[in-house]
Amino acid sequence: MSIAPKALLLKFPGTNCDAETALALQEVGFETQVLPSALLEPESLEGIQLVVFSGGFSYGDYVMSGRFAKLTAKEKLGDGLKKYVEKGGYALGICNGFQILTQMGLLPEGSLIHNTSGRFICRWAGLKKNAQSPYLSELPDEFELPVAHAEGRFVGMDDVAGDYVKNGQAALLYDADVNGSSHQIAGLQDETGRVFGLMPHPERFMIKQHHYDADWTGAEHGWGHYLFKSVRAAIG
Numbered sequence: 001m002s003i004a005p006k007a008l009l010l011k012f013p014g015t016n017c018d019a020e021t022a023l024a025l026q027e028v029g030f031e032t033q034v035l036p037s038a039l040l041e042p043e044s045l046e047g048i049q050l051v052v053f054s055g056g057f058s059y060g061d062y063v064m065s066g067r068f069a070k071l072t073a074k075e076k077l078g079d080g081l082k083k084y085v086e087k088g089g090y091a092l093g094i095c096n097g098f099q100i101l102t103q104m105g106l107l108p109e110g111s112l113i114h115n116t117s118g119r120f121i122c123r124w125a126g127l128k129k130n131a132q133s134p135y136l137s138e139l140p141d142e143f144e145l146p147v148a149h150a151e152g153r154f155v156g157m158d159d160v161a162g163d164y165v166k167n168g169q170a171a172l173l174y175d176a177d178v179n180g181s182s183h184q185i186a187g188l189q190d191e192t193g194r195v196f197g198l199m200p201h202p203e204r205f206m207i208k209q210h211h212y213d214a215d216w217t218g219a220e221h222g223w224g225h226y227l228f229k230s231v232r233a234a235i236g
């Protein structure tokens with residue numbers, strides 16, 4: 001039996017999806033550690049295969065979601081996370097984590113700003129795979145996950161978002177306009193494919209019973225299970 005890969009979940013003040021994300025990762029075979037950002041240091045990344053930025057409201061979403069978490073991560077790690085990825089490490093950002101990774105410059109350039117409705121949205125969203133990704137390999141072309149965010153509208157300068165759809169960096173799209181996101185972008189990957197960020201919450205759809213339809217029979221597990229399983233398989 002292979003040794004379980006290690007996932008490190010960073011917890012900033014206001015991160016609130018780390019516990020269920022850790023459980024989700026354990027379910028597909030990861031060993032997990034939740035680390036408060038105050039204790040983060042460059043050595044924390046040693047021996048880690050997957051760094052996870054979970055969902056939540058880091059630093060109360062003041063100024064802009066993810067802004068202060070990005071400053072903390074930069075202060076604690078410098079370019080350590082970039083180097084970790086260059087050496088083959090994986091990094092996943094879910095919702096607030098996607099906002100943080102975007103601000104850290106680890107994903108294609110752009111910003112996640114307030115939804116066009118100006119409101120926090122909490123609902124299920126239909127999704128479409130737009131490219132191959134180590135995080136999506138075990139998922140069908142179309143699936144659904146819950147979303148819960150106020151600042152989920154991805155925008156880029158000029159029509160860079162259109163380029164991301166064409167070149168596959170926008171690996172995940174909504175199947176309809178959910179929040180005003182340019183080209184209905186729901187998730188992005190970097191050039192290596194090892195860094196992936198998405199607004200929807202895979203950890204909230206791990207089992208059939210999480211689905212709003214009590215009779216849902218789409219798959220054996222919830223779709224979120226297959227996202228975590230995909231990256232587990234990619235890491236080997």
Ligand SMILES: NC(=O)CC[C@H](N)C(=O)O
Nearest residue numbers: 055056095096149150151
């Ligand atoms: N669920 C979340 O991670 C929320 C993300 C962020 N705080 C927002 O509202 O946009």
